[in-house]
Ligand code: NAP
């Protein structure tokens with residue numbers, strides 16, 4: 001029997017009055033992961049109402065007490081880590097090791113923001129009159145809508161929900177339709193940790209329907225979204241009308257420069273990890289490698305060998321180094337871009353096939369793919385593919401490489417592989433990206449460091465993670481008290 005999952009509204013798992021949909025394992029489409037609700041408009045409105053009712057009580061609960069709930073949630077996640085990781089792999093496809101890392105990171109994120117319950121505060125300022133106390137204090141926004149993508153189905157929701165909760169907000173959470181099971185688990189954990197009824201609500205269903213009702217509901221005071229540029233900009237147009245606080249983190253087309261002096265083994269390791277890790281389905285994935293002509297041949301040969309050596313297979317199977325694409329549609333997009341690249345005149349040196357080796361026919365597999373002879377203006381070098389497809393672009397020298405790296409609409413992550421201090425510093429200073437790495441993969445950022453993009457990768461309104469996360473979820477109130 002296929003298990004049926006529900007929305008979580010006002011502290012109860014409520015069966016939908018609408019339709020349901022199936023999620024299947026992307027590594028084996030014969031396996032149904034679960035049946036999930038397509039929340040109706042009334043159900044979304046009920047979730048917002050529950051959040052609105054619960055928020056004042058939670059918002060006035062002392063920060064350290066709110067923190068205790070988050071600490072308990074972190075403990076529960078660690079206790080259930082193996083089960084949560086296996087379910088994450090079953091619905092999203094990434095390897096078990098990748099899932100486990102993501103699940104444990106969520107526990108760490110909860111711990112970090114639990115601590116904010118004792119730290120976040122305002123400032124005391126000199127008053128202009130005697131016997132007067134002048135200070136600032138942080139107030140929650142109220143009810144916040146959190147809309148997330150499928151590629152980090154527990155880490156991204158956690159790095160939004162944890163700061164929202166510690167700041168005293170109530171949450172209505174709309175996860176991606178491709179990864180609702182992990183969202184159900186996260187909400188189970190928060191409920192078990194003792195979060196009062198109505199403080200967290202989960203509505204699963206169609207992005208355009210559920211998402212649109214949420215972002216246009218007058219009781220919603222803030223929206224935090226991660227996903228594609230197209231959907232993000234559509235949300236911004238809606239929330240701007242009511243001038244509610246909005247945070248959008250969107251796509252990337254992230255470059256890694258291989259300088260002439262680079263350690264090529266290291267460069268290949270960084271590109272392989274950043275480009276094929278998580279099946280290339282990371283917003284910070286390396287998708288453009290800009291390599292100095294002097295070492296291009298040698299580098300490309302080694303990268304090609306590394307790509308061909310990667311073992312593609314089901315994430316739950318031991319030894320698999322790269323799982324499938326998340327869905328049929330994503331796999332088709334990947335294959336379509338591989339065709340576009342060939343038609344544009346780029347040279348395919350690794351992958352390109354559907355990646356379905358022996359026994360992989362029932363999954364959405366794509367082989368790790370490398371193109372060389374890519375020109376910076378080709379579509380495969382300009383558009384986000386969100387799959388395991390790497391474009392290698394040759395540059396004449398460092399200045400040329402900088403130009404190519406920056407000539408793009410996105411600005412999320414960027415890296416350079418070099419031991420030349422001057423180049424490293426120039427790169428860090430000049431590149432238009434929110435996350436800059438030297439001799440590290442474009443992917444990955446410590447959870448206490450600010451995260452967010454430049455250009456079309458972000459609304460640029462607030463950073464996620466670190467201290468900036470609490471800034472997004474709070475309003476500063478200035479208080480002046482004179483006693484006579
Ligand atoms: P997406 O298609 O934009 O969807 C993101 C979320 O928005 C999903 O929950 C989706 O629901 C929902 N949604 C869709 N249409 C909506 C609408 N009209 N109103 C409100 N919500 C709506 O993105 P995705 O395919 O899940 O994820 C891939 C994208 O996320 C890539 O572009 C990637 O770069 C980006 N990403 C960015 C970051 C970052 O931090 N910068 C991190 C990870 C991923 P449904 O699933 O039901 O459609």
Ligand code: MG
Pocket residue numbers: 228
């Ligand atoms: Mg999508």
